[in-house]
Amino acid sequence: MARADAEHGIRPFARLFKDAAEQLRNADKGFRHEFHTSDSSRSRSAHPDRLAEGPSGGSGDAPPPRSRPSDPYPKIELHVHLEGTIRPRTLLDMARRNGVVLPADNVEALSExxxxxxxxxxxxxxxxxxxxxxxxxxxxxxxxxxAREAKSHGVEYVETTFSPINRNKWDGIPYPAMFNGVADGITAAAERYGVTVRAMPSMIWGGPPDLAEECAKWAVRYRERGIVGLDASGNELGRGDVSQFDRAVAIARDGGLGIVPHAGEAGGIDAIREVLRWNPDGLQHGIAAAGDPALMAELVDRGTVLRVTPTSNVGTRVVADIAEHPLPRLREAGVRCSIGTDDPALFNTTLGQEYELAEQLGISPASAYQAGVDGALCDDAVRQQLQEVGEAAFGDHPA
Incomplete structure (x- = not known):
């Protein structure tokens, strides 16, 4: 894209929302800006079998990579961004039909x-x-x-997040279009693949509180169509005073939704402590808690389930190397951790591969699955069904 403002995704419609767009410009993902590139090995995939293959890449024409040892086990995924699941070929198809110019015009070049x-x-x-x-x-x-990809890896249940605020203010996409699309997809996923999908939109750290409140209101309207919670994502380091989102959280709570913010990825221990004011139902990431025994004990007492994504944590430099991942410390402290992919297309991973990494770090498939059951925002009937699937696969006492 040639125009300077287009480089940040701010298109003509967004000029009507210039102030909001400027605040949201760099808030799409909650990764820190201190990206170290001096060690070239750190730009590689975190999956141990691919550490010697160079930088992580997309799958292009090939189907998503499969993980042999763990695929037979049932899985639950509570942390995946819908936008981060789109593989290169689908991305090209979307761009062509929507008239969007991408920086590459074929699968191979885009994969690179x-x-x-x-x-x-x-x-x-x-x-x-x-x-x-x-x-x-x-x-x-x-x-x-x-849902189709997840099914191939034994996934029974998925909670996905999506980011409607920026798409509405930058691209002028109506909220009903996004929410209806997600809701209809949820229905089709169950019918076609037997995968139960639930979703939650994200507020944006550092963004205007009124936009967060608008997002929360739309989420509540779709509570009966598979929207189960409200997330908060973006640049944790620019989150500002989190109390500015108290009203949005209250709207979601009053509407029967859960609260599962991104915290403790790049923002450290303080980011976790600050969102505990909302008594969250879980935390996206939360791994910074491993540096504070008192905080880990508090999370255990609260019954908070972390939604951990090992490959992503290495890819964004939150963790320098998979061998240094804090999952073992969290497990030893009794903090329950479910396992997710975060952005599988962008990190060239799958949930099967993430379960394998977690197992190498001491989180068994049974434990990860049970944490998923306990941390899901689903209704009691779905939870009971998931519990029965887990007991049939792993027994009554997850390791």
Missing amino acids: MYQYRDFDHFLEMWRTTTGTMRTEDDFRQAVIDY
Whole structure:
């Protein structure tokens, strides 16, 4: 994209919302800006079998990679961004039908762009993906496509987040189009693949509180169509005073939704402590808690389930190397951790691979599954069904 403002996804419609767009410009993902590139090995995939293969890349024409040892086990995923599930071929198809110009016009060239030079390049690809989704059908297709992929890895239940605020204010996509697309995708995923999908929109750290409240109101309107919670994502380091979102959280709570914010990824221990004011139902990431025994004990007492994504944590430099991941410390402290992919297309991973990594770090498939059951925002009937699937696969006492 040639125009300077277009580089940040701010299109003509967003000029009506210039102040809001400026605040949201760099808030799409909650990754820190200190991206270290001096050690080239750190730009590689965190999956141990691929550490010697160079930078992580997308799958292009090939189907998503499968993980042999863990695929037979049932799985639950509570942390995946819908926009981050879109593989290169689908991204190109979306761009062509929506008239969006991508920086590459074929699968191979686009896949090469998933081999990140640095952190800014990763953010560029994130914005490219989200900016390509323009229609109700795009959101519906993304849900269905990921349900199909997840099913191939034994997934029974998925909670996905999506980011409607920026798409509405930058691209002028109506909220009903996005929410209807996600809701229709949820229905189709169950019918076609037997995968139960639930979703939650994200507020944006550092964004205007009134936009967060608007997002919360739309989420409540779709509570009966598979919207189960409210997230908060973006740049944790620019989150500001989190109390500015108290009203949005109250709207969601009053409407029967759960609260599961991103906290403790790049924002450290303080980010976790600050969101505990909302008594969250879980935390996206939360791994910074491993540096504070008192905080870990508090999370155990609260019954808080963390939604951990090992490969993503290495890819964003929150963790320097998979061997240094804090999952073992969290497990030893009794903090329950479910396992997710975060952005599987952008990190070239699958939930099967994440379960394998977690097992190497001491989190058994049974334990990860049970944490998913306990941390899900689903209704009691779905939870009971998931519990029965887990007991049939792992027994009554997850390791």
